[in-house]
Amino acid sequence: MALPKAEVLFGDSPEAPQLSKAEVSTRFDELMAAVTNAPGRTLGPGDVVQAFSEGRGISFDQQPTSAYGAITKAMSSPDIAKGLSAESLASITGALDELKSQQPDLVKDLTTSSPVAGGLVAFDLEAPSKMLTPRPTPLRNRIPRKKGIGLSHRFKVISGFTGTGSGGVGNIHPGIADSTQNNFAPGGASNSLYYARGPKISYAGYDKNVSYSQFSVSDQVTWSAQYAGQGYQDIRQLSRTSLMYSSMLLEERMLLMGRGTAGNGFLGPVAAPTGLALTARSAAAGETALTGVSTNIYVKVTSDAGDFGQSVLTSAATVAPSTQVVDVTVTLPAGATGMRVYVSTGSSDPGDAARWYAGKSGTNTFTLQGALPTSGTAASTVTADTTAYASGYDGILPICTGADSGYVNRLNAVLSTTNPGVEWQNAFVSLYNSVKADPDRTLLNGSDRKQLSDALKGSSSSNYRMTITQDQLTGVTIGDVVNTIINEVTGKGVAVEVHPWMPQGSSVVLSDSLPIPDSEVSDVWSVFNVQDLMGIDWPVNQFAFESSSYWFGTLLCYAPAWNGAITGIKAA
Incomplete structure (x- = not known):
């Protein structure tokens, strides 16, 4: 010193x-x-x-x-x-x-706050940044990817002929006698020629033509970000990796719940709910009475179509609830995964600009309770239908709930605890009776799979029991999960799987292959891409590095009638 x-x-x-x-x-x-x-x-x-x-x-x-x-x-x-x-x-x-x-x-000491407020200390910064970003893509990993050409993919289907019981073709009795004669005029017309032979069989079929769509997302890294990050992380590499995973995740969501427009061979938009009704009642156990409401409640709803959009708004319904709770009830159209609810209060309707998003439901009922929202997403932002896209295709959930599906059941209730799994057994019966389908797996939301497992454990009539052995007296493992549902019609085990992006309240029953010899369908579900996923680095024409992804294709389901859906599963 x-x-x-x-x-x-x-x-x-x-x-x-x-x-x-x-x-x-x-x-x-x-x-x-x-x-x-x-x-x-x-x-x-x-x-x-x-x-x-x-x-x-x-x-x-x-x-x-x-x-x-x-x-x-x-x-x-x-x-x-x-x-x-x-x-x-x-x-x-x-x-x-x-x-x-x-x-x-x-006389001044050197401390961690003197003479510089932040201290004369080093920063213990660990490089690089941690990527805490879930990116599961089970459908993309499983569904076969095949080569497409041109602007659309076409195939022809023979959906039934006499004796199959499918395609709307009726059955005939094949019995004949020596004197039996039948007219074989083309196209069902009549002529004077009759022959001694059995009756002629009939056919049903259709053409399928679905358009290919282009998809892309992009990212940009400024020069200042790239060069300032040297020694810590390669920001350009991070951008490219994130862009690739983002593309794959968005494709996964499209494969699950995308919707295309009818003009391109797809189902088209989902209609708005009907029959909107509001019912005030006393709060039940586990519910919270409304607070801050001294006048009327006004509600509008839309049909929920999953991650990519919602329908147009309904007209407003109103009720004066006092300190009660309010049940919002609608009739949901085909294809809706549930509804989204917008609410406002006042002595008169303040309009959509002051009507705030209150939540959504996977069933036809939503309960307003507690403090109502006074800010957030306004109903005025819902200016057009966003359930279907011209540059898009139908995903698994829309196909399984659409007009060509083999089975659709909207429960609007919790899963059965009296007969656990009966909802799926009903689907298996219906699919077998219609086209002799023998499904391979069912996809659920994680909460719904837990409810199914709890229904089994809590049922008094399921013959389910828990056994604790001697070596577990001080270390008992609890909990169980349903991983297979035995098809009580065919005896086949149907795998129960959680899909990470499946909306709560919906489940699909899928066939990966057909139990039909010589069907010419090797895979029920296939992705056809004119160009599969690729990355593009754009020429540098400003102080930034820019990249894009690109793919060009569609999803096909050759046999929608061999698949089905259970919707409206109420949260437990």
Whole structure:
């Protein structure tokens, strides 16, 4: 630690303003000699042992942390005081008192907040950034991807012939006698020629033509972001990786719940709900009565179509609830995964600009309770239908709930606890009776799969029991999950799988292949791409690196009647 200069200690002090440089130097030399000659002692290991054996502890004086503290501590030593003249001692003491007020930096400590608020410390920053971004794409990983050409994909279907019981073709009796004659005029017309032979069979079929759609997302990295990130993370590499995963995740959601327009061979938009009704009632157990409502409640709803949009708004319905709860009930159209609810209050309807999004339901009922929203997404933002897109195709959920599906059942209730899994058994029966389908798997939302598992465990008539063995008495494992539903019609095990993006309240029953020999359908579901996913780095024409993804294709279901859906599963 450096001591102050001699001029600071002895020169221009009130006690000796007339000292010459020689006298200042002499007094400084006296101080240094006194400090050097002061007796000192080093504490050795023997001293420590002796001190403890005698029951005396060892204490260490707090050491000075500044130049001022060091000089002051030194001046308190009697050995130094003896080595200085009275004039020198008085001069040093006066100078120190003056320095204490005039030069505060001599007594300021260096701490984690001084002299810089953030401290003179390093940052323990771990590189690179952590990618806590879930990116499961089970459908994309499973569905076969095949090569497409042109602008659309076409195929022809023979949906039934006499004896199949499908395609709307009726059955005939094949019995004949020697005298049996039938007219074989083309196209069902009649002529005068009859032949001795059995009746002629009939056929049903249709053409399918679905358009290919183009898809793309993009990202940009400014030069400043890329170069400032050097040494921490390659921002351009992060952008490319994120762009790829984003494309795959968006395609996964399209495969599950996308909707195309009818003009391109798809189902088209979902209609708005009908029959909107509001019913005020007392709050039940687990519900919270409405608060902050002194006048009327006004509600509009839309049909929910999953991640990509909603229908147009219904007309408003109103009710005066007081401190009750309000049930919002509608009739949902085909293809809707549920409804979204917008609510406002007032003595008169304040309009859509003050009607706020209150939540959504996977069933036909939504309960308004607690504090109603007073901000957020306004109903006025719903200006057009966004359930279907011209650059889009029908996903699995729309196909399984559409007009060509083999089975659709809207429960609007919780799953059965009396006969767990009966909802799926009903689907299996219907699909078998119509086209002899034998499904392979069912996809559920995670909450709905838990409800199915809980229904099994909580049922009094399911013959389900929990057994604790001797070695589990101090470490019992609890919980169980349904991973297979046995098709009670065919005896086949149907896999129960959670899809990470499946909306709560909906489940699909899928066939991956057909139990029909020579069907010419190797895969019920296929992705056809004219161009599969690729990445493009654009030429640099500004201070930024820009990238895009691109793919061009569609999803096909060759046999929608071999698939089905269960919707309106009420949350437990």
